[in-house]
Amino acid sequence: MSTLDADAAPAPNRVFILGIGVTATTLDRAVSIIEQWIERRIQNYVCITGAHGIIESRSDPRLRQIHNEAGMVTPDGMPLVFMARRLGFKPVSRVYGPDLMRRLTEVSALKGYRQFYYGGGPGLADQLAATLKARHPALPVAGTMTPPFRPLTPEEDDAVVAHINAAAPDIVWVGLSTPKQEFWMASHIGRLNGAVLVGVGAAFDFLAGTKSQAPAWMQRSGLEWAYRLAHEPRRLWRRYLRIVPLFSMLATAQIIEHRAAGMYGRARNIPRHANVTDQEKSSSSM
Numbered sequence: 001m002s003t004l005d006a007d008a009a010p011a012p013n014r015v016f017i018l019g020i021g022v023t024a025t026t027l028d029r030a031v032s033i034i035e036q037w038i039e040r041r042i043q044n045y046v047c048i049t050g051a052h053g054i055i056e057s058r059s060d061p062r063l064r065q066i067h068n069e070a071g072m073v074t075p076d077g078m079p080l081v082f083m084a085r086r087l088g089f090k091p092v093s094r095v096y097g098p099d100l101m102r103r104l105t106e107v108s109a110l111k112g113y114r115q116f117y118y119g120g121g122p123g124l125a126d127q128l129a130a131t132l133k134a135r136h137p138a139l140p141v142a143g144t145m146t147p148p149f150r151p152l153t154p155e156e157d158d159a160v161v162a163h164i165n166a167a168a169p170d171i172v173w174v175g176l177s178t179p180k181q182e183f184w185m186a187s188h189i190g191r192l193n194g195a196v197l198v199g200v201g202a203a204f205d206f207l208a209g210t211k212s213q214a215p216a217w218m219q220r221s222g223l224e225w226a227y228r229l230a231h232e233p234r235r236l237w238r239r240y241l242r243i244v245p246l247f248s249m250l251a252t253a254q255i256i257e258h259r260a261a262g263m264y265g266r267a268r269n270i271p272r273h274a275n276v277t278d279q280e281k282s283s284s285s286m
Contacts, residue, residue: 014073015089018250020057020064022049022080023072024089027096030074031103037071037196038113038170044071045185045197048097051079051225051247052239053178058250063179066186071196074100078222079247086255096219097200098207101173104198108171109136116167116195117144118160119175120204128175128208142167147176161191172197175204 012029014021023030030046037044047053047070057064067073074095075081084092108115115132117125125144133139145163152160164172172195174181181199189197205211213219214227225244229236 013089015084015087015092017080017083017087018054018058018247018254020049020054021068021073022054022075022084024084024092025072025074025095026091026093027099027103030072030095030100031107033072034104034171034196034198035107035111041194043189043192043194043196045189045199046071047073047182047185047199048076048095048100048201049073049080049178050075050077052243053182054080055243055247056179060179063182066182069186077224078220079251082222083251083255087258094219097203098213100198101200101203101207104171105132105136105139109139112138112140113170114140114142114168116142116164116169116172117175117204118147118164118172119181120146120208122146124204124208124210125175127210128204131208142169161188164195165193168193169195171195173204174199175201177201 012023012025015024016022025033034046036042047067049057049067053067053076057067075084075092076095076097078094081092081094104113105115107113115129117129119125120128123146125146129141129144133141143164145160147160172192174185174197176184176199178199178201181201185197185199202211206213212231214224218224218227225240229240
């Protein structure tokens with residue numbers, strides 16, 4: 001759970017998409033909020049979520065709770081941006097994990113924010129750190145760690161926490177993929193001293209140069225999933241076969257319900273966005 005205090009900079013409003021509170025924000029605003037958390041030593045975690053995270057959260061109450069308790073849930077994919085805008089929230093733009101990581105890396109090199117990279121396959125965190133350090137020589141790298149591909153024992157987990165705390169990072173980048181990284185952040189937010197945790201998944205591969213990103217036009221059009229499927233069909237075909245049609249169907253239903261509620265509200269002279277709680281109840285019931 002986030003530990004945002006009363007003096008912290010307020011996060012933007014949330015738009016509830018299929019019951020998940022996605023922060024209605026932009027990349028600039030997200031970076032500014034994280035900077036303020038670091039400067040004020042406020043612990044928080046950030047979920048960078050697309051349609052995959054939304055669908056997984058609908059079927060897992062704990063994962064849904066983790067998202068809704070996060071300091072921010074940024075719209076990682078264009079489908080969520082399109083949804084937020086159609087539900088009446090502006091300005092909203094894509095806060096893509098690799099873009100957020102690039103921007104905060106630039107800021108950290110200037111302001112001295114210490115980075116820790118946790119996750120990825122064997123050697124990936126080290127390669128990522130070396131790549132970013134080569135681009136930004138002033139970047140303070142506090143450490144890296146690649147956990148084994150299995151659940152850690154309590155003793156191993158305690159050792160991980162002690163190691164990260166000894167490194168004293170300001171940002172811990174978590175590259176474990178969804179939903180593993182969300183569970184990890186939620187279970188460690190109170191145990192890591194003063195760090196902001198950001199779950200970025202495949203951004204480790206993209207920024208280290210081990211995987212290619214979709215062309216910009218595909219990213220803007222909400223077609224990045226097709227590019228990734230074409231490059232990793234064996235790993236991703238089952239995921240996208242389920243997620244793409246299911247999200248499209250449920251999102252369309254929510255938009256239709258939202259428009260119908262707006263027409264009803266205008267007929268009765270009720271403000272279209274009376275409050276976020278009403279929208280949350282509506283989207284959660286679908």
